[in-house]
Amino acid sequence: MDRRSFLKAGVGAAGFAAAGVSAPAYSQAANRTLRFVPQSNLANFDPIWGTQYVVRNASAMVWDTLYGVNDKLEPQPQMIEGETISSDGLTWTFKLRSGLRFHDGEPVRAKDVVASINRWMPRDPMGQMVRAIQKELVAVDDTTFRWVLGSPYPKLKYALGKTNTPICFIMPERIATKFDSFTQITEYVGSGPMKFVKEAWVPGASAVFQKFDQYVPRNEAPSWLAGGKRMGVDRVEWVVMPDPATAAAALQNGEVDWWENPISDLVPLMRRNRNIRLDIADPLGNIGSFRMNHLHAPFNSKKVRQAVLAAMSQEDYMRALVGTDDALWKPLPGFFTPGTPGYTEAGGDILKGPRNMDLAKRLLQEGGYNNEPVICIVAQDQPITKAQGDITADLLKRMGMNVDFVATDWGTTGQRRAMKNPPNNGGWGMFHTWHAGADCVNPAAYNALRGTGQQAWFGWPESKGVEDGVTEWFNAPDTAAEKVALDKINTAAIDDVVYAPTGFFLGYTAWRSNVTGIQKGPLPFFWGVNKA
Amino acid sequence: MFAYIVRRVLATIPVMAIVALFVFSLLYIAPGDPAAVIAGDQATPDDVERIRASLGLDRPYLVRFGAWVWDIANGDLGVSIFTNLPVSTMIQQRIEPTLSLMIVTLILAVSIAVPMGVMAAWRQGTWIDRAVMGFAVLGFSVPVFVVGYVLAYIFALELDWLPVQGYTPLSRGFWPWFENLILPSVALGSVYIALIARITRATMLEVLQQDYIRTARAKGLNQSGILFLHALKNAAVPIITVIGLGIALLIGGAVVTESVFAIPGLGRLTVDAILRRDYPVIQGVVLLFSFIYVLVNLAIDLAYTLFDPRIRY
Numbered sequence: 001m002d003r004r005s006f007l008k009a010g011v012g013a014a015g016f017a018a019a020g021v022s023a024p025a026y027s028q029a030a031n032r033t034l035r036f037v038p039q040s041n042l043a044n045f046d047p048i049w050g051t052q053y054v055v056r057n058a059s060a061m062v063w064d065t066l067y068g069v070n071d072k073l074e075p076q077p078q079m080i081e082g083e084t085i086s087s088d089g090l091t092w093t094f095k096l097r098s099g100l101r102f103h104d105g106e107p108v109r110a111k112d113v114v115a116s117i118n119r120w121m122p123r124d125p126m127g128q129m130v131r132a133i134q135k136e137l138v139a140v141d142d143t144t145f146r147w148v149l150g151s152p153y154p155k156l157k158y159a160l161g162k163t164n165t166p167i168c169f170i171m172p173e174r175i176a177t178k179f180d181s182f183t184q185i186t187e188y189v190g191s192g193p194m195k196f197v198k199e200a201w202v203p204g205a206s207a208v209f210q211k212f213d214q215y216v217p218r219n220e221a222p223s224w225l226a227g228g229k230r231m232g233v234d235r236v237e238w239v240v241m242p243d244p245a246t247a248a249a250a251l252q253n254g255e256v257d258w259w260e261n262p263i264s265d266l267v268p269l270m271r272r273n274r275n276i277r278l279d280i281a282d283p284l285g286n287i288g289s290f291r292m293n294h295l296h297a298p299f300n301s302k303k304v305r306q307a308v309l310a311a312m313s314q315e316d317y318m319r320a321l322v323g324t325d326d327a328l329w330k331p332l333p334g335f336f337t338p339g340t341p342g343y344t345e346a347g348g349d350i351l352k353g354p355r356n357m358d359l360a361k362r363l364l365q366e367g368g369y370n371n372e373p374v375i376c377i378v379a380q381d382q383p384i385t386k387a388q389g390d391i392t393a394d395l396l397k398r399m400g401m402n403v404d405f406v407a408t409d410w411g412t413t414g415q416r417r418a419m420k421n422p423p424n425n426g427g428w429g430m431f432h433t434w435h436a437g438a439d440c441v442n443p444a445a446y447n448a449l450r451g452t453g454q455q456a457w458f459g460w461p462e463s464k465g466v467e468d469g470v471t472e473w474f475n476a477p478d479t480a481a482e483k484v485a486l487d488k489i490n491t492a493a494i495d496d497v498v499y500a501p502t503g504f505f506l507g508y509t510a511w512r513s514n515v516t517g518i519q520k521g522p523l524p525f526f527w528g529v530n531k532a
Numbered sequence: 533m534f535a536y537i538v539r540r541v542l543a544t545i546p547v548m549a550i551v552a553l554f555v556f557s558l559l560y561i562a563p564g565d566p567a568a569v570i571a572g573d574q575a576t577p578d579d580v581e582r583i584r585a586s587l588g589l590d591r592p593y594l595v596r597f598g599a600w601v602w603d604i605a606n607g608d609l610g611v612s613i614f615t616n617l618p619v620s621t622m623i624q625q626r627i628e629p630t631l632s633l634m635i636v637t638l639i640l641a642v643s644i645a646v647p648m649g650v651m652a653a654w655r656q657g658t659w660i661d662r663a664v665m666g667f668a669v670l671g672f673s674v675p676v677f678v679v680g681y682v683l684a685y686i687f688a689l690e691l692d693w694l695p696v697q698g699y700t701p702l703s704r705g706f707w708p709w710f711e712n713l714i715l716p717s718v719a720l721g722s723v724y725i726a727l728i729a730r731i732t733r734a735t736m737l738e739v740l741q742q743d744y745i746r747t748a749r750a751k752g753l754n755q756s757g758i759l760f761l762h763a764l765k766n767a768a769v770p771i772i773t774v775i776g777l778g779i780a781l782l783i784g785g786a787v788v789t790e791s792v793f794a795i796p797g798l799g800r801l802t803v804d805a806i807l808r809r810d811y812p813v814i815q816g817v818v819l820l821f822s823f824i825y826v827l828v829n830l831a832i833d834l835a836y837t838l839f840d841p842r843i844r845y
Contacts, residue, residue, distance in 0.1 A: 041804060043614040044570070049583075050614075051572035123579065165572060182579075182586045184616045202625045203615040204804045205796030241697065241794045242803075245681060249689055249696040250794070381807060411809045414568030418577050447576065457576065 031531050032234040034515070036524070037247045037259040041240045042207045045196065048123055049184045051165040053436065057260075057523045060225065061209050061236065062103075063169030063190035066094070066113065067161025068225025071521065073340065073441055075161035076226035078218065079108065079170060079191070081143075089152035090135075096143045099216035102172055103195045110139035115176035117160075120168045122181045126159035126444050127168070129474070155444060155474065163225060163438050163522045164445035193217065193229040193527055194236060207238040209526075222528045224521045232517060232530035251276060251510060257531060258511040260524050263383070264322045270510055280327075281509035282522050284337050284437030288317055288388055288502030289448065292430045294461045296422050298374060298401070299429060303367030305497035309350045311360035311399050314503035320387040321505050332504040334490045335449055337437035341479065347491030351501070360399050373404040375423045377431040379413045388432040388502055404429075417458040431458075437504070438522035442482075443470045443489060451498055459499065465492025533844075537834070544826045551822040552604065552815070556597050559811050565589075566613045566809040587613055600815065609819075610812035612805075619816035622801060629699040630797035632709065633789065634782050636717040641724040642775065648725070649732025649771075650759050653740060664729055671726025676785050680719035680792040687715060697794035712795075720789040724778050731774045735767035742766075768839040776832035783821055 038057065044050040047059035068078040077083075081097040100108035114137055121127035136148040147156075160168050172189055179185045188196040193215045200208035217228035239256055241247040248266045250256045252273050261281060262270060270276045290308065292299035299305050318329035330338055333348025345352075374396055378389030389405070396403045406428075408416075413431055421427040439445050450456050450470065451463025469489035476482040493499075511518055517528040567584035568575075575583075584590050603610055609619035652664035688696040694715055700708040739745065740763055748758050787799035798817055805813035836843045 043804070043808060043810075044616065050570050051575060053572075182582045186616055202796050203612075203617065203622065204800055205626075205794075239698070239794070240796075242791050242800065243794065246684070246697050246792060246794050249684055250698075253688055253692070253696050255696055255698065409564070409807060411564035411566070411569055411807055414580075415563055415565030418565070418568060418580055455576075 034233045034236045034258065034526070034529060034531055035256040036236060036238050036526075037241050037250070037256050038238050038524075039261045041204045041242075042201075042238060043203050044184060045188055045201070045207075046179075046185045047169050048119055048166050048181055049179075051123065053165060053523070056163075056165045056167055058196075058207060058209075058238065059167070059169055059190075060192070060523060061194040061526055062188060062192045062196045063171060064100070064192045064229075065161055065167060065169060065225055067157050068227075069158070069161050069163055070223035070226040071519075072223075074226075075157040076220070076223075078161065078226060079113075083157075089154070090149050092147040092149070092156060093140070094145050094147070097218075098143070100191055101214045101216075102191045103189050103212055104172070105214075106172065107142070108170065108191050109142045109173070110145040111142075112173045112176070113145055113170055114139050115173040116170045117168060119171075119176045119179070119181050120166060123166050124159070124168070124445075125447055126155065126162070127166075129153070130156065130159060153474075154477070158444060161225060162445060164436075167225075191215070193231050205240055207240075209236040209238075211235065217527075222519070222525065224519065224525060229527035231527055233526075236526055251512065254512060257515050258509070258518070258524070258529075260509055261507050262510045264325060264328060264508070267325070267508055267510075275513050276510055277513055277515075278508050278510045279518075280506050280520060281524075282437065282507070283339060283520050284441065284522050285504055285506040286384075286437055287332060287335070287337070287435045287440050287504055288321065288384070289433045289435060290388070290392060290430060290500035290502055291417075291433060291448075291459045292497065292499065293423070293428055293459050295420055296427060296429070297372045298367070298369050301367035301369070302496060303363045304369050305367075305500070306350065307360040307363035307367065307369075307399065308395075308500050309494070309497060310356050310363060312351075312395055312500060312502065313355050314351065314501070316391050316395075317388055317502035318505055320391050321384060321503075322507075328506045328508075330504045332501045333494075335440065335446075335493050335498070335501060336442070336486060336490065337440045338504050340437075340441045342442045342482070342486050344483070344487050344490045346487035347494045350494065357398065364399060364401070369401070371402050373402045373423065374429040375404045375406060375427070377406050377408060377413050377416055377428045379410040379432075380407050381409045384434050385410070385413070385432040388434075391502075392430070392432065420460070432502075436522060442486070443473050449489070449493055449498055451493070451496060461496060461498040463492050463496040463498055465489075465496065466498060468492075533834075533837075537830070540830050540833070544823070544830075547826055548819065548822060552601065552819060553597075555815050555818045556600060559809075559814060560593055560596075562809075564809040566811070569808050570614065600812075604819075609816035612813050613810050614808055619812050622813060623798065623816060623820060626796060626798045626801045628701060629795045630786055630790070630799060632699075632702065632713055633716055633720065633786055633795060633797060634779075636710070636713045637721045637724065637782060638775075638779075640717050641721040641728060641778075644721075645725040645728035646732050646764070646771065649729040650736055650764060652729065652733040653736035654755070654759055656737060661733075664733065668726040668730045671722045671724075671729075674722065676719055676723060676788050677792050679722045680716065680789060683715045683719055684793070699795045699797070712793075716789045716793040716795060719792070720782065720785045723785065724781060727778055727781070728771065728774060732767065732771050735770050736763055739763045739767045765839055769836055769843075772832055772835050772839070776828050779828045780825060783825075 038054055040054045042054055042058050047055050064079050066079050067075040069075050079096055079100055081095045083092055083094045085092050121131040130153055133150040135150050139145045175185055175187055188198055193212055194209040195212045197208040197210055211231045211234045217230045220227040222228055244263045244266060247259050251259050292305055294300055314331045322328035333345045333351035336342040336344060379385040393403050393405050416428055417431050419427050423429050435448055447457045451461050451466035453462035454460055466489050469485050473482055473485035476485055514532040516530050519525045567580045571580045571583050611618055648664050652661045655661050684696050687694045695712055699712050702709040748762055787803055790797040790799040802817045
């Protein structure tokens with residue numbers, strides 16, 4: 001027992017005695033509450049309207065999913081009892097498992113599922129694909145719904161169970177139909193293992209989740225979004241801490257139990273504390289991105305973009321991000337997440353070996369670079385973009401490019417990167433971002449890799465090779481065919497330089513030694529976590 | 533006096549109107565897009581555009597300004613773009629920690645800085661004077677967040693006397709409330725103490741040279757009576773002015789202090805809102821701060837009359 005707890009216990013004992021409550025009972029209640037420091041503020045709580053990761057992470061406790069991917073990236077039934085698929089692969093009939101209830105006490109019915117899917121589809125890349133081929137989505141009875149497609153979509157279960165935002169969470173029909181995908185909900189009723197305590201929500205400071213006693217978990221062992229979501233604590237309190245040093249101190253002091261994403265600078269400090277455990281948070285990690293504007297000079301030239309690949313040192317980027325800890329990064333001569341079945345280095349030679357500044361300069365010349373300013377939009381309030389931006393400014397200068405470094409914040413970056421104007425008229429040349437590795441395991445939700453030109457993600461790359469590969473992947477009948485398609489995508493994406501990957505990096509998560517059951521994964525899973 | 537107060541209160545209306553116009557216009561022309569933040573990094577430009585339209589951010593300046601002013605005139609500060617909660621509710625959730633922090637800091641700073649300044653003036657040129665001035669220089673020079681980290685390290689991590697972070701409402705008891713405010717108040721108060729101590733010393737030095745002080749000494753009044761009843765009262769006007777001006781310093785410092793000690797106050801609400809471009813929240817909070825500042829200035833003007841009978845309104 002620490003000093004302050006001891007002092008408090010002395011004072012508390014008298015208080016408990018007066019109140020007729022035993023001190024051990026109070027202690028037990030405290031042990032049933034998990035205090036968690038999330039990666040950022042829970043500023044809104046609609047997982048379809050707001051697709052930030054922090055919203056998804058909180059939502060996974062409150063709303064349940066039809067399927068859930070496990071740690072092998074395989075979709076497993078979650079709310080679904082089973083499904084039947086017609087021989088032509090066009091008609092899917094799903095049956096809900098029994099005992100499912102919303103937090104308001106109402107049973108989960110097929111019509112709730114249909115309404116939720118309809119709200120989810122317009123916001124999700126895979127949902128949009130399904131909607132484009134959908135002929136019918138109807139509730140057959142209270143526990144059965146049918147989905148009829150115009151052409152086969154083998155990845156349907158993956159789409160319904162993936163971890164990428166937006167996840168297809170199921171909410172009551174009255175809410176899902178009242179608010180369209182672009183309007184924020186005001187009632188937070190799910191059927192997941194925890195209820196959201198709206199009255200205790202102070203955006204920017206705290207959020208509270210209370211165990212839902214009527215939740216019926218599956219019998220299987222928990223694995224990511226799949227399996228039995230059994231809560232080991234009665235209450236989860238999210239404590240938002242904008243300052244990493246404060247979060248580290250609070251964890252050391254036992255004021256919080258679990259810190260989602262400690263910064264690498266503070267990891268050595270926490271390693272020295274015997275009451276703290278540290279491990280890689282998400283083996284799928286993140287991919288750093290140097291995103292170029294394909295519409296305007298200089299990066300409208302493929303050779304100029306390739307010059308960046310020839311010159312860039314991923315090690316420089318990664319060390320700027322994670323410091324000297326070699327366990328936290330890997331070079332990435334490609335676009336798919338290392339350690340997953342989709343990983344490939346096909347066509348990635350230009351990113352391997354010693355960096356070739358002479359080649360880069362030659363490519364710049366061949367690409368017709370004429371000293372146009374490269375407007376680098378670098379968000380300073382995001383450590384990941386700031387660190388990458390500093391490396392890029394130096395890199396481009398060494399290549400002989402004319403760098404116009406615009407130091408700004410993430411909110412401004414979000415606005416400016418959407419502008420297609422020429423760089424000298426409010427547009428831009430490049431910006432940095434990063435992609436969660438879970439989003440990059442395959443092309444399903446990988447918007448940033450698409451090469452659809454004006455319809456593509458910011459930067460608007462056009463790559464026929466990538467698009468052909470993506471189509472092949474979606475139609476692939478087996479994993480071997482998928483692998484061929486992924487090789488094709490990777491090769492084309494590097495050749496056209498859809499974007500320049502700056503490397504693969506991981507992060508830690510940290511918790512008190514009295515907490516057990518923390519899973520490694522793309523989001524913090526609270527089921528199975530216990531506190532002694 | 534009453535007529536003066538009414539005049540001053542009425543004068544706040546055009547001041548607030550100018551602040552409102554200024555804040556709204558500044559936010560309108562400032563870069564940044566809340567729709568892009570809401571949509572997330574994976575969103576397509578079309579998604580962002582649809583969210584922008586659903587929030588009404590695609591409407592012309594005058595339409596948006598007119599709607600906002602109309603709502604304000606009806607006592608409605610609007611709804612947060614991000615949380616969908618009324619701005620007044622968000623302010624209500626956050627005002628207690630910030631007010632608590634400011635009040636405790638103010639009490640702490642005045643009760644330490646004024647005696648320090650008086651002592652330094654009384655013992656001018658001695659080690660006491662030099663120590664007080666040295667402390668003042670330190671208070672000015674060391675940033676609030678550094679003081680905060682050092683205090684947290686010593687008193688929370690090493691000695692384990694006080695909590696590192698957080699806030700407990702006063703309704704849960706005085707000690708839990710006060711316990712969470714000690715370190716932040718000391719950190720935030722350091723620069724404030726330095727400022728007040730220096731001004732008190734300078735003003736007191738001037739007053740202590742006056743003839744009536746010499747007369748008081750000649751009449752055999754004791755030293756503490758001379759210092760605190762006669763000299764300090766006459767030195768009070770500039771000190772009170774600085775205390776009032778320092779409220780702005782406290783508001784600015786509260787932003788940093790609330791972040792370092794994870795206090796869910798208005799400072800953090802403001803920073804979060806600015807980073808996300810949550811326009812209704814920024815506008816609401818800035819209006820509130822402006823109103824508080826106008827009221828503080830009024831209170832200071834009225835306080836002058838307590839210390840200097842020559843001042844009449």
